[in-house]
Amino acid sequence: xxxxxxxxxxxxxxxxxxxxxxxxxxxxxxxxxxxxxxxxxxxxxxxxxxxxxxxxxxxxxxxxxxxxxxxxxxxxxxxxxxxxxxxxxxxxxxxxxxxxxxxxxxxxxxxxxxxxxxxxxxxxxxxxxxxxxxxxxxxxxxxxxxxxxxxxxxxxxxxxxxxxxxxxxxxxxxxxxxxxxxxxxxxxxxxxxxxxxxxxxxxxxxxxxxxxxxxxxxxxxxxxxxxxxxxxxxxxxxxxxxxxxxxxxxxxxxxxxxxxxxxxxxxxxxxxxxxxxxxxxxxxxxxxxxxxxxxxx
Numbered sequence: 312x313x314x315x316x317x318x319x320x321x322x323x324x325x326x327x328x329x330x331x332x333x334x335x336x337x338x339x340x341x342x343x344x345x346x347x348x349x350x351x352x353x354x355x356x357x358x359x360x361x362x363x364x365x366x367x368x369x370x371x372x373x374x375x376x377x378x379x380x381x382x383x384x385x386x387x388x389x390x391x392x393x394x395x396x397x398x399x400x401x402x403x404x405x406x407x408x409x410x411x412x413x414x415x416x417x418x419x420x421x422x423x424x425x426x427x428x429x430x431x432x433x434x435x436x437x438x439x440x441x442x443x444x445x446x447x448x449x450x451x452x453x454x455x456x457x458x459x460x461x462x463x464x465x466x467x468x469x470x471x472x473x474x475x476x477x478x479x480x481x482x483x484x485x486x487x488x489x490x491x492x493x494x495x496x497x498x499x500x501x502x503x504x505x506x507x508x509x510x511x512x513x514x515x516x517x518x519x520x521x522x523x524x525x526x527x528x529x530x531x532x533x534x535x536x537x538x539x540x541x542x543x544x545x546x547x548x549x550x551x552x553x554x555x556x557x558x559x560x561x562x563x564x565x566x567x568x569x570x571x572x573x574x575x576x577x578x579x580x581x582x583x584x585x586x587x588x589x590x591x592x593x594x595x596x597x598x599x600x601x602x603x604x605x606x607x608x
Contacts, residue, residue: 312433312455314374314397316584320364327351327370328360335583337460344457349373374455380436385427386418393449393591398458398584400425401451403593406570409444411436416444425452439466440473440578443540447596448475448575453583461583466537472579473534475542476595478572478602479551480562481520481528488519491545495538504558505540507548514538516545522603527554529603531576543571554602572599 324330328341341360344350351358352371364370391403402421404410409420417423422436437459439451451471453459465471479485496511498504515535522529528551532542543559546552552560556571577592595603 312374312376312435314455314457314584316372316374316457318370318372320366320368320370322366324364326361326363327353327358330364330370331360331372334586335461335464336457337464340457340460344372344374347373347375350375372457374457376433376435376455378435379429379433380422380426383412383420383422383426383436384418385430386423387427388419388424390424390428391593393593394589398454398582399451399462400454401449401578401591404442404447404450404575406445406447406596406598410438410441410450421450421452439463440471440537440575442575443573445570446573446575449578449591449593450575451578451580458583462580465580465583469535470580472577473537473575474577475532475534476521476574476576476599477530477532477542477546478527478554478599479530479546480526480554480560481523481551482526483523485520485528485530485549485551489517489549491516491518491549493545493548495541495544505538505544507544512536512538514541514545516542518546524603527602529599542573570598572602574599 331341345360349357350373353362353364354369392400393403394401404421409416411422412420425436437453439453439462442450453462492515493507494509494511495505495514496508498506513536517533518530520528520530534541543553543556547559553571553573574596579590582589
């Protein structure tokens with residue numbers, strides 16, 4: 312992937328590196344740019360990071376990645392693209408699709424699909440907000456190392472706002488609005504399952520009920536943290552497991568479904584290069600609508 316980004320220096324800065332840090336560039340971004348001949352151009356001349364720019368100077372950043380994810384097989388899988396530009400692509404991921412290839416999932420991942428979509432181009436797969444295999448909805452993929460570095464810092468600083476929908480078991484006692492602030496750790500003797508454990512990592516989930524039905528509710532969730540299976544573990548712990556959740560819902564109710572009914576509804580974030588505030592939203596998937604029926608619009 313090749314990309315040129317032009318900045319006009321708008322104030323006093325110690326040096327070019329200082330300026331780029333104000334734009335969200337990570338330390339690894341800056342190290343990578345130093346490797347490229349003409350990676351940083353100040354007023355048309357190849358520059359060093361320790362040079363001091365002046366107001367109204369033209370700073371050109373040049374990204375040129377001559378590599379791709381060699382070990383990911385390109386596979387022709389239909390993609391539901393909600394947004395794309397030179398720096399990012401946002402996909403509405405379907406169910407039964409892992410983010411990365413893995414054991415028994417070598418050819419059905421989002422990475423496989425994108426390697427085919429960019430077939431013939433230098434593309435390194437870098438997913439920012441990773442979803443579980445069975446979770447549907449919006450996920451961001453960076454198209455070069457610069458946008459990836461900036462967005463990863465935004466994720467660490469909780470600056471990418473994520474909203475989910477879920478359908479959960481509800482006997483009528485689920486609060487209209489609540490916050491679950493309980494640490495999560497790995498279950499003993501398993502690599503997959505998680506549990507609430509006070510020796511785990513802090514996890515915070517906010518939720519509100521959108522619509523109640525006879526035995527379940529449609530809810531909206533907002534995450535402050537991003538622990539593995541966070542929503543599934545928290546909702547199960549408070550007695551409202553996700554319908555169809557084969558790991559955390561031991562009730563017979565909902566077991567006929569093929570996946571936990573969890574959907575990444577919307578994302579709000581600052582574009583890593585343009586600085587524009589981005590808001591993207593997608594519709595509920597078909598299995599949600601089938602479960603809700605005509606009772607909810």
